[in-house]
Amino acid sequence: GENVEQHPSTLSVQEGDSAVIKCTYSDSASNYFPWYKQELGKGPQLIIDIRSNVGEKKDQRIAVTLNKTAKHFSLHITETQPEDSAVYFCAARGVGNEKLTFGTGTRLTIIP
Amino acid sequence: NAGVTQTPKFRILKIGQSMTLQCAQDMNHNYMYWYRQDPGMGLKLIYYSVGAGITDKGEVPNGYNVSRSTTEDFPLRLELAAPSQTSVYFCASSGGAGSGELFFGEGSRLTVL
Numbered sequence: 001g002e003n004v005e006q007h008p009s010t011l012s013v014q015e016g017d018s019a020v021i022k023c024t025y026s027d028s029a030s031n032y033f034p035w036y037k038q039e040l041g042k043g044p045q046l047i048i049d050i051r052s053n054v055g056e057k058k059d060q061r062i063a064v065t066l067n068k069t070a071k072h073f074s075l076h077i078t079e080t081q082p083e084d085s086a087v088y089f090c091a092a093r094g095v096g097n098e099k100l101t102f103g104t105g106t107r108l109t110i111i112p
Numbered sequence: 113n114a115g116v117t118q119t120p121k122f123r124i125l126k127i128g129q130s131m132t133l134q135c136a137q138d139m140n141h142n143y144m145y146w147y148r149q150d151p152g153m154g155l156k157l158i159y160y161s162v163g164a165g166i167t168d169k170g171e172v173p174n175g176y177n178v179s180r181s182t183t184e185d186f187p188l189r190l191e192l193a194a195p196s197q198t199s200v201y202f203c204a205s206s207g208g209a210g211s212g213e214l215f216f217g218e219g220s221r222l223t224v225l
Binding site (some may be wrong): 001006009032034036041042043044045046049090098099100101102103104105 | 116118152171202
């Protein structure tokens with residue numbers, strides 16, 4: 001089955017700086033890679049996703065990049081703000097697969 | 113629009129007791145999932161369902177059972193609770209494999225003592 005590794009497990013950045021979280025996956029057939037944000041006491045919420053037919057996708061201050069050859073993808077948050085503090089999860093899913101495999105999460109703390 | 117609703121939010125069980133975590137969604141989604149979240153371990157899939165009457169095991173099904181008699185409801189049953197089942201449980205739903213996004217409930221924190 002799919003295995004997703006995520007690094008780092010914790011990340012602290014100064015407000016206004018950029019944050020990068022990286023994930024690798026094992027199944028070369030995976031073709032869908034979402035990122036979820038989990039705020040304290042809440043369920044995870046989708047913030048951005050990318051499919052294997054594109055290499056990069058942006059949405060305002062967040063972007064995701066995908067390297068299919070190396071089987072890794074990354075989340076980039078620019079101009080970080082206090083409300084970006086949360087736990088972020090990457091995930092991967094294969095063609096025709098109903099199940100997402102999640103990474104272990106990154107706790108991001110934005111230092112004012 | 114309530115989305116995905118989980119009850120209870122908190123529960124303390126004694127070893128050997130049984131209970132059911134309730135999950136309901138009002139988005140007419142066919143796909144529903146139960147995950148558990150343990151510190152530093154991410155989200156592990158317990159069971160999932162692709163439609164009423166159909167359920168399948170995920171990564172960590174032992175000690176749990178599910179049923180899917182309606183599109184809206186997907187209860188998770190814990191039989192003979194054990195300390196290893198202390199966790200936060202999340203229910204999620206999706207419109208289908210092609211639609212991508214999972215919608216999560218707010219979680220149920222279970223402690224087994």
